[in-house]
Amino acid sequence: MKTNIGKIVGINGNMITVAFEDAIAQNEVGYAVAGDEKLMCEVVRIRGTLADMQVFEDTTGLRAGSDVEFSGDMLSVDLGPGLLTQIYDGLQNPLPRLAEMCGFFLKRGTYLPALLDDLKWEFTPKVKVGDTVTAGETLGTVPEGIFEHCIMVPFSCQGTYQVESIIKAGTYTIKETIATIKDESGNTRDVTMTQRWPVKVPIKCYTERLRPVDPLVTQVRIVDTFFPVARGGTFCVPGPFGAGKTVLQQITSRYANADIVIIAACGERAGEVVETLREFPELEDPRTGKSLMDRTVIICNTSSMPVAAREASVYTGITIAEYYRQMGLNVLLLADSTSRWAQALRETSGRLEEIPGEEAFPAYLESVIASFYERGGLVRLKNDKEGSVTIGGTVSPAGGNFDEPVTQGTLKVVGAFHGLSRERSDARRYPAIDPLESWTKYTSVVPREQVEAARSLLSEGTEIGQMMKVVGEEGTSIEDFVLYLKSEYLDSVYLQQDAFHDVDAATPADRQIHVFSTISQILFTDMDFGDQAEARRFFHQITQTSKDWNRTEMGSDDFTKTEKKLLDMISEVTKDA
Amino acid sequence: MHKVYHRIDNIAGNVVSIKADDVQYKELAEVVSRNGSSLAQVIKINGDDVALQVFAGARGVATDAQVRFLGKTMKVPFSDALLGRVFTGGRDPRDNGPALTENMIDIGGPSVNPAKRIIPRNMVRTGIPMIDVFNTLVESQKLPIFARAGEPYNQLLARIALQAEVDIIILCGMGLKHDDYLYFRDTLEESGALSRTVMFVHTASDPIVECILAPDVALAVAEQFALQDKRVLVLMTDMTNFADAMKEIAITMEQIPSNRGYPGDLYSQLASRYEKAVDFDTAGSITILAATTMPGDDVTHPVPDNTGYITEGQFYLRNGRIEPFGSLSRLKQQVNGDTREDHRTIMNTMIQLYANFKETLEKQSMGFRMSKWDSKLLKYGERFEKEMMDLTVNIPLEEALDLGWQILADCFEPMETGIHSKLIEDFWPNYAEQAKRS
């Protein structure tokens, strides 16, 4: 086939205008030729015989009149065994291998294969010749770390196929044909262990979408108890700079009860990714005893990397997540920060001179955000197994003000909102999720009545606290004062959690159920105090003891002892009936 | 030979456009007209319409000016001969030294592969307790000083530069007042640090385009030194001027502004400079300290706001002191565990008590009764401000920690500080004697 070639006629930042003759497609990928470098770019608008293309690289040195080679494909990623543990840029370039090849700096126009061709995988067939199969069904499996990685009928296959041949058990590379399948009209297709898939198209080889109900336990108490996330659900974490969005995502990526975690570092600091990629291989996944890296894929397009590839990075992430969902796994995608992706859209839109919406974001911002989060979800697969993709995105609103297009657009579509507040982070009350503003549509790990009672106590306590600023402690009744102390107690010993303490950092669901019921009991005990000072002293003591309790291993002697001590302290002050 | 063009079609702001072919995006050109000559850079190509940004500004450029394309992009000379020299933002000599033309390197180069970065691990000692004790600066950190115009942020930058143990200092001035430039030069000279310093200074009276070039030039040079295994400290002052220069240019280019007139890519533009801060696997490092003045003393203004989302913390300079609240070094925990065992405890305890002192002050101003505890706090707060926060205090970390213990001991009983007993026994001044007496 002759290559389809266009000519550059305009250059403005990372946007080029290209004159073309043969047919091209919206979102088709091309390569702009600059000397001996070929720079990947994508069609974003077509007008007559001119295509506007965003270049995923620095455009220095491009000339009017230079060639653009169209590829015929949309922006796609390689899917297959070997994705786990990888560190990719937004275009699925493996960064460690790029570093081996190019040294300290990224080199534009260098694209390496995402999966290694020469690696051998231990293949076990799961079908026989003559079987009928459809897209997404398993032909065989290979072990990938701790998982059985399914080799599936390519997702692009339409209708039913018959297995013509299937290779016998053995070790093969991803390039070898492992099966041949034949469609209804007799066309055959060779299947290898990898397939390419366009990132902007959802993978939908399942029978139905289900309503997310089971909690995805993050082991962050304020999340699981008060603002839970469901397996297959979506949540967002907006907050001003320094409020703790990234730390919260790092904790979640370590402790969340998901099979696979995909971290999309989108337009944020390189240093933060370095922490993850240097530390994860050393950390043990308590569920498997293996390194945490074994269940992780990092997609990293940090703030100084080319802006257009930022957008690609979240799509690359979600596509890999959907791929593993097809195998019946529970995948968690964490994107930090979706605002940077929205800003990339804004830059592109500005260069296209589109009519701007609010704060110069494009008018279609909301629908783009909505269709991204729609790709999450719990599904029933063709083999009746379930798989899920849970999506959590941070949002970085300008000036920390949630009343802006990206936060608002996101709030409309997600199932849980974990709003971080500057006041709480300034007071070092971490995680700084605002317990009064945040909300969720999913079900808590603890009984609902307990949560609701605790929430209303929190809001009453906060009101009393506000009043006290005006009238002083002198002007506050002892009953109100105790209520205030109770809400502060709940905040200090349950909502706040020490991310850097071995035990306190992660609280499993059963522990949350146990501890929260004890704390609820304390909160709703009628207490008797002589004066405010006595009440304050008492709450200081139980706060200290409860914090110690948080730091003991559940099931240990200390755990039982501390709990007993706490309950004894409470019975001392319990009002006689 | 490069073609020369003679006919300028449009002039708007600092941008001229001509008809030309076969030019490269971002290529440099020389624009010569009767009133002088300047370099210019291609910023937009549309068919054969080529828009050029003129570094010296378009003032006085005539429609018959000669435009000669140079076939290359913006570069800066790099060698040890840079040391001790002063250049403009457009990298022309500002001192009387010779122009350097050898070993030209690209500016605004690609970013570092994240896989080649390492987790920062070295403390940068400044002798300022508010930094060393409470918000430790770490090699390769990027950290701005947020301040109102008029605060002594340049003095603070100069002081850190002189006391930090770094190999190379690079000063990048953007819209710098001439007096401030002289202040930096003289201060560095007096202390003998000039010979390991390179300055790229754009002053308020220089062409605006050079204000945007200055950080790229300075950081490209910094990067080369870092690759030669040097620890480089880059001082950038004032990044708000840099952002304002971008705003000015964006508006004359009729770009759609996003927030208070600033272009939509403000975040990416700032980030691509700040992210040059790096600790290289197997080579040197770049640490960036910047001044960001806050118009109207408002952190939610787009420049400090976007900056906060990029940098690894910030120092708030208010009334000549580094505020303990709001100031944050996000990398401090990488290093303050290995300094001295009491470091973290002193840091947390003293700040906590200072917060209590602030509450007491508030209660006092509302006319509420002062308890005995309140008067202890008042005494403590006064000493903390005078002996720790005052920027004239200049002592090494260990002395500052000792001083912390002394202040605590002079104001409180050991148990009132909430410090655990092991540390109290080891560090509380005269603890053994006190224990014996009681």
Ligand SMILES: Nc1ncnc2c1ncn2[C@@H]1O[C@H](COP(=O)(O)OP(=O)(O)OP(=O)(O)O)[C@@H](O)[C@H]1O
């Ligand atoms: N759970 C936590 N426990 C202890 N410290 C925390 C916690 N969360 C945040 N911090 C502190 O706050 C700092 C900033 O947190 P983080 O980097 O997560 O903020 P962010 O919201 O992602 O900010 P940005 O929008 O600028 O990226 C951390 O470096 C740490 O010092």
Ligand SMILES: [Mg+2]
């Ligand atoms: Mg962050």
